[in-house]
Amino acid sequence: MLTLFHHPMSSGSRYTRLILGEYDVEVELIEERLWHRRPEFIALNPACTLPVLLAENDLPVIGATIIAEYLDETRGALKRSRRLLPESPAERAEVRRLVEWFLVKFENEVTRHLARERVFKLQMAADMGGSSPDSTAIRAARNNIRQHMKYVEWLAATRDWLGGYHPSYADMAAAASISILDYLGEIDWNEWRAGRDWYSRIKSRPSFRPLLTDRIRGLAPVAHYGDLDF
Amino acid sequence: MLTLFHHPMSSGSRYTRLILGEYDVEVELIEERLWHRRPEFIALNPACTLPVLLAENDLPVIGATIIAEYLDETRGALKRSRRLLPESPAERAEVRRLVEWFLVKFENEVTRHLARERVFKLQMAADMGGSSPDSTAIRAARNNIRQHMKYVEWLAATRDWLGGYHPSYADMAAAASISILDYLGEIDWNEWRAGRDWYSRIKSRPSFRPLLTDRIRGLAPVAHYGDLDF
Numbered sequence: 001m002l003t004l005f006h007h008p009m010s011s012g013s014r015y016t017r018l019i020l021g022e023y024d025v026e027v028e029l030i031e032e033r034l035w036h037r038r039p040e041f042i043a044l045n046p047a048c049t050l051p052v053l054l055a056e057n058d059l060p061v062i063g064a065t066i067i068a069e070y071l072d073e074t075r076g077a078l079k080r081s082r083r084l085l086p087e088s089p090a091e092r093a094e095v096r097r098l099v100e101w102f103l104v105k106f107e108n109e110v111t112r113h114l115a116r117e118r119v120f121k122l123q124m125a126a127d128m129g130g131s132s133p134d135s136t137a138i139r140a141a142r143n144n145i146r147q148h149m150k151y152v153e154w155l156a157a158t159r160d161w162l163g164g165y166h167p168s169y170a171d172m173a174a175a176a177s178i179s180i181l182d183y184l185g186e187i188d189w190n191e192w193r194a195g196r197d198w199y200s201r202i203k204s205r206p207s208f209r210p211l212l213t214d215r216i217r218g219l220a221p222v223a224h225y226g227d228l229d230f
Numbered sequence: 231m232l233t234l235f236h237h238p239m240s241s242g243s244r245y246t247r248l249i250l251g252e253y254d255v256e257v258e259l260i261e262e263r264l265w266h267r268r269p270e271f272i273a274l275n276p277a278c279t280l281p282v283l284l285a286e287n288d289l290p291v292i293g294a295t296i297i298a299e300y301l302d303e304t305r306g307a308l309k310r311s312r313r314l315l316p317e318s319p320a321e322r323a324e325v326r327r328l329v330e331w332f333l334v335k336f337e338n339e340v341t342r343h344l345a346r347e348r349v350f351k352l353q354m355a356a357d358m359g360g361s362s363p364d365s366t367a368i369r370a371a372r373n374n375i376r377q378h379m380k381y382v383e384w385l386a387a388t389r390d391w392l393g394g395y396h397p398s399y400a401d402m403a404a405a406a407s408i409s410i411l412d413y414l415g416e417i418d419w420n421e422w423r424a425g426r427d428w429y430s431r432i433k434s435r436p437s438f439r440p441l442l443t444d445r446i447r448g449l450a451p452v453a454h455y456g457d458l459d460f
Contacts (some may be wrong), residue, residue, distance in 0.1 A: 047335050070319050090285075090291075092299070093289070096290045101291075105277055151276075
């Protein structure tokens, strides 16, 4: 069985788990807390980032978008209509652009700040000191959510799925990021009708189920987090 | 002819130009200064990042790694031994890991700070105010160069090319970043024997020539910048 080093509040990790789920790849999950800088983990990935997939023959495949390309080449290419990257280079470029939007831009402007301040610092505090959340960083990240959700709303309102006519890596990347914020109660769904409809469709996919049972000790999700009909 | 929006001191832009050169794709270059936030450019790329390739039918392909995948699918796949991504999924993952290393990690720890403080602020000052370079940021970035050059040295000493047996996207990404630092005189080549040998091989490729004639007004490159035998 393959092994995935991940963290439940890392958007790249969630993205990878969704893809593995969509392609029915069984995987053993190992939760990695990067701030421990485990030597065995750094030997696998000198950049000390998540996620890392131990693929066939224990080959380490490093980083969410790289794992996604690897899975497209080794799994997706055989999936026909269930493939999560379209066939044409132009459509593939559009899907990849959106993946980068969520896993890099949205990540740097919103997700990683809220994950660090509200989750990682809590976990660090429990096992190695840590510090209290920085309310300025939290406020700045929260201020950026609206612009991104507006973009999601526009994509959801004008396309069948965020990346085009079919579910794609773009939906998985967006849902991975948004589900972390949703766990933390950071999304006001009343504002986003098309976005909410899209998210509820993604959330209902079997690949999403394991994410809905993720729990952070000491930080329960909002009440509607696991609801398919929220 | 295709069009590339780029900046001579953006590593992703240089990476793309090297690939286009390797694949003999003629391209018109338009220098984009992101801080102007040109509405026409933002219409092409709402994330307002470089590079952007206007490909066939004026399709905007956005971001260095995404352009690289697009060019692999539309050009590289037909190039046989001159293809810059290997054939096997495992080797492709290793090349992509190194590309991400240079265009994300090295970029965030070194290149973008030095480009911003030493080049962009100079250009901003000339056309819209700007501020003086932040010497703390420069010092911090400089402190990180050594670790990365050690890694380049190790890769160059243990492999034929950085990503394996053949020239690949990994070499182009590393050379793109390092050539910016070299322009700025930030690399002490005496320290890195294998790295220097590798860089001189890359620098001698015809695809590299246009980069060696890049000039920033008011900031001449170090004397050896254009030398193939430095």
